[in-house]
Amino acid sequence: MADRGERAATGRALAMLAPAYLWLLFAVFLPLAAMAWFSLLSDLPLRGREWHLTLANYRAFLDSPAYPALLWKSLRIAAVVTLLCLVAGFPCALVLARVIRGRSREALLLLVILPFWSNALVRVFSWTILLRPGGVLDAALSAVLPGEVRLGLAFTETAVVIGLVHSYVPYVILTAYLALQAIDQSLIEAARALGAGRLRILRRILLPLALPGLIAGAVLVFVPVAGSFMEPRLLGGRMGTTFGTVIEDQFVAVFNWPLGAALSFILLAVVLGILAAASPALRRSLG
Amino acid sequence: MTRLLAAVAAAALVAPAALADEIRVLNWQGYGTDADWAVAAFTAATGHTVVHDYFTSEQEMLTRLRTNPGAYDVVLINSAFTPQAAAEGLIRPIDPALVPNLANVDPALFANEDLNPGGVLMGVPWTWGLTSFAVNTNDFPEPPDSLAVFWDPAWKGRVSIRDDALEAVQFAALALGQDINAIDDLDAVRAKLAALMPQIATFWSSENDWNQNMASGLFAVATYWSGSAARSISEGLPIAFVVPEEGAIGWLDGLSVPASSTRVEAAHAFIDWMIDPEFYIRWDAEGAPATSNTLAAAALPETSFNRAVLGDPEVVARVQFMRPVDDATREAYLLLWQELKAAQ
Numbered sequence: 001m002a003d004r005g006e007r008a009a010t011g012r013a014l015a016m017l018a019p020a021y022l023w024l025l026f027a028v029f030l031p032l033a034a035m036a037w038f039s040l041l042s043d044l045p046l047r048g049r050e051w052h053l054t055l056a057n058y059r060a061f062l063d064s065p066a067y068p069a070l071l072w073k074s075l076r077i078a079a080v081v082t083l084l085c086l087v088a089g090f091p092c093a094l095v096l097a098r099v100i101r102g103r104s105r106e107a108l109l110l111l112v113i114l115p116f117w118s119n120a121l122v123r124v125f126s127w128t129i130l131l132r133p134g135g136v137l138d139a140a141l142s143a144v145l146p147g148e149v150r151l152g153l154a155f156t157e158t159a160v161v162i163g164l165v166h167s168y169v170p171y172v173i174l175t176a177y178l179a180l181q182a183i184d185q186s187l188i189e190a191a192r193a194l195g196a197g198r199l200r201i202l203r204r205i206l207l208p209l210a211l212p213g214l215i216a217g218a219v220l221v222f223v224p225v226a227g228s229f230m231e232p233r234l235l236g237g238r239m240g241t242t243f244g245t246v247i248e249d250q251f252v253a254v255f256n257w258p259l260g261a262a263l264s265f266i267l268l269a270v271v272l273g274i275l276a277a278a279s280p281a282l283r284r285s286l287g
Numbered sequence: 288m289t290r291l292l293a294a295v296a297a298a299a300l301v302a303p304a305a306l307a308d309e310i311r312v313l314n315w316q317g318y319g320t321d322a323d324w325a326v327a328a329f330t331a332a333t334g335h336t337v338v339h340d341y342f343t344s345e346q347e348m349l350t351r352l353r354t355n356p357g358a359y360d361v362v363l364i365n366s367a368f369t370p371q372a373a374a375e376g377l378i379r380p381i382d383p384a385l386v387p388n389l390a391n392v393d394p395a396l397f398a399n400e401d402l403n404p405g406g407v408l409m410g411v412p413w414t415w416g417l418t419s420f421a422v423n424t425n426d427f428p429e430p431p432d433s434l435a436v437f438w439d440p441a442w443k444g445r446v447s448i449r450d451d452a453l454e455a456v457q458f459a460a461l462a463l464g465q466d467i468n469a470i471d472d473l474d475a476v477r478a479k480l481a482a483l484m485p486q487i488a489t490f491w492s493s494e495n496d497w498n499q500n501m502a503s504g505l506f507a508v509a510t511y512w513s514g515s516a517a518r519s520i521s522e523g524l525p526i527a528f529v530v531p532e533e534g535a536i537g538w539l540d541g542l543s544v545p546a547s548s549t550r551v552e553a554a555h556a557f558i559d560w561m562i563d564p565e566f567y568i569r570w571d572a573e574g575a576p577a578t579s580n581t582l583a584a585a586a587l588p589e590t591s592f593n594r595a596v597l598g599d600p601e602v603v604a605r606v607q608f609m610r611p612v613d614d615a616t617r618e619a620y621l622l623l624w625q626e627l628k629a630a631q
Contacts, residue, residue, distance in 0.1 A: 064622060064625075064626060065626070065629075066622070066625050066626040066628075066629035066630075067629075069629050069630075070625075070629045073629075132503060132505060133505060134503070134504065135503075154488075154489075154505075155488060155489045233450075233492075236489075237487070237488060237489030237490065238484060238487045238488075238489060238490060238628065238631050239631050240489075241625070241628035241629055241631065246625055246629075249621070249625070253451070253452075253621075254452075254617060254618070254621050256618070
């Protein structure tokens with residue numbers, strides 16, 4: 001009797017999980033598997049083309065110094081962007097979660113989420129208008145300060161970082177906000193009763209308890225930024241070639257899907273490797 | 288009497304029908320041959336009717352010719368693909384006697400190597416265009432006449448080229464005086480592009496992008512396409528398109544008759560109409576690429592881009608027309624270009 005009930009429960013669980021897993025199978029696993037297959041081919045298996053299995057696409061990564069150099073550049077930019085997102089996002093989340101109450105908090109949260117509602121391309125284009133020589137930023141500074149101000153930010157790596165931080169900081173704010181909001185107010189009151197100052201409360205209670213949220217936010221930022229191509233292309237000018245733009249070129253410009261797929265999987269492997277290497281430290285801080 | 292009239296009427300009805308053919312044209316959609324007025328004028332003049340079919344890539348065009356023998360009578364082939372089509376026996380030699388307007392076609396285009404594989408004219412030169420460069424006339428009251436302006440330190444940070452490996456490599460080869468279709472010194476090209484990099488503000492990617500950067504004053508000098516330049520000028524952008532003394536990179540489209548065509552005379556008549564000045568003058572007003580017919584170019588209004596900038600046979604003589612590029616070469620160029628960009 002109990003056995004049958006258990007089996008029925010398992011069946012119900014399966015029925016409820018099935019759509020999600022089927023969706024994952026079709027939307028994630030199959031395309032990834034197709035790409036993994038492409039990455040091992042010498043040419044796209046189209047009509048009239050000769051192809052065979054090969055590892056040459058992966059070897060191509062090592063044959064040219066350009067690919068490792070660009071991968072390093074992409075990872076470096078991703079690290080800087082992640083750090084800046086944390087530095088900018090945490091105080092914002094702190095104020096939202098612990099200081100502001102009521103309707104104004106809702107309004108501010110909405111403002112944080114608002115950029116998500118606009119097209120990413122539009123956001124990046126607006127930065128090109130702001131940053132270009134003689135653009136909005138230069139014009140505004142020239143109006144306030146004496147002389148013609150030329151920041152020279154357009155088409156530099158700094159411009160790429162600015163654009164990426166703007167695009168990804170909401171992830172950190174939202175994850176940190178959720179973590180901070182979940183902290184029991186009585187903990188803080190107890191700390192205060194025991195004579196802890198604001199800084200000590202921040203360091204000993206808020207930061208450690210918000211850490212899972214910050215780490216989740218950092219991962220959410222680091223992984224896509226490492227593969228980003230649109231922001232570097234539009235904001236970086238001639239400095240904007242990254243591992244992501246090289247992969248995009250293989251797919252879009254030269255129709256070399258096998259090499260593009262192989263480069264994508266190398267990026268995926270490196271990012272997973274970084275996360276795996278960091279995971280003991282992360283687990284300790286989360287535990 | 289009534290019977291006689293009826294017979295005459297019947298003969299009148301039948302006679303043109305016997306001479307009139309329906310020709311089938313294979314082309315890109317919206318590319319000149321299928322303009323309503325052009326087809327109507329052709330039908331009115333010859334009695335032949337025209338049906339269109341379209342391709343979306345050169346490979347598709349070749350596949351259609353291979354798999355549908357007899358289905359087409361006129362086909363548009365970019366000169367880079369004409370030798371391949373001729374070698375596969377897909378197209379037949381043009382009969383110049385049936386295309387009187389050929390007499391007015393620019394001699395350089397008429398003798399184009401790719402349109403004359405094996406010394407036989409296999410495609411009638413129809414339209415062409417250039418990749419060259421344009422300057423902002425606010426910065427250049429007098430347009431420069433050499434590609435050296437791209438490397439001039441005076442314009443550092445206000446120069447742009449397109450982020451395209453093939454175009455970049457061919458552009459540098461042109462500046463070095465090399466044959467863009469047989470680059471023999473790739474190291475020199477690499478060094479030339481490496482020297483160009485610090486000059487560049489940003490790469491441009493689309494016509495719209497180009498226009499914005501030129502309008503905002505970011506670009507002073509940038510590579511550009513002739514068709515796009517004509518549009519930008521007509522929109523009022525203060526630019527001048529330059530075909531420098533080093534020459535420019537050109538593309539050339541020809542009209543051919545498939546080997547399997549059963550209406551060869553009508554097909555030639557249609558091709559003749561396509562290079563007729565009367566057809567071209569009207570097409571130019573709607574925005575056309577440059578014509579192969581020197582009479583047609585000369586008959587355009589003086590303000591027309593296709594007459595003022597591209598109408599001079601001297602310009603055509605300087606152009607290096609693009610030939611087919613094989614995959615290995617393409618990949619070598621891409622690698623060179625990526626290494627240069629990665630080194631920034």
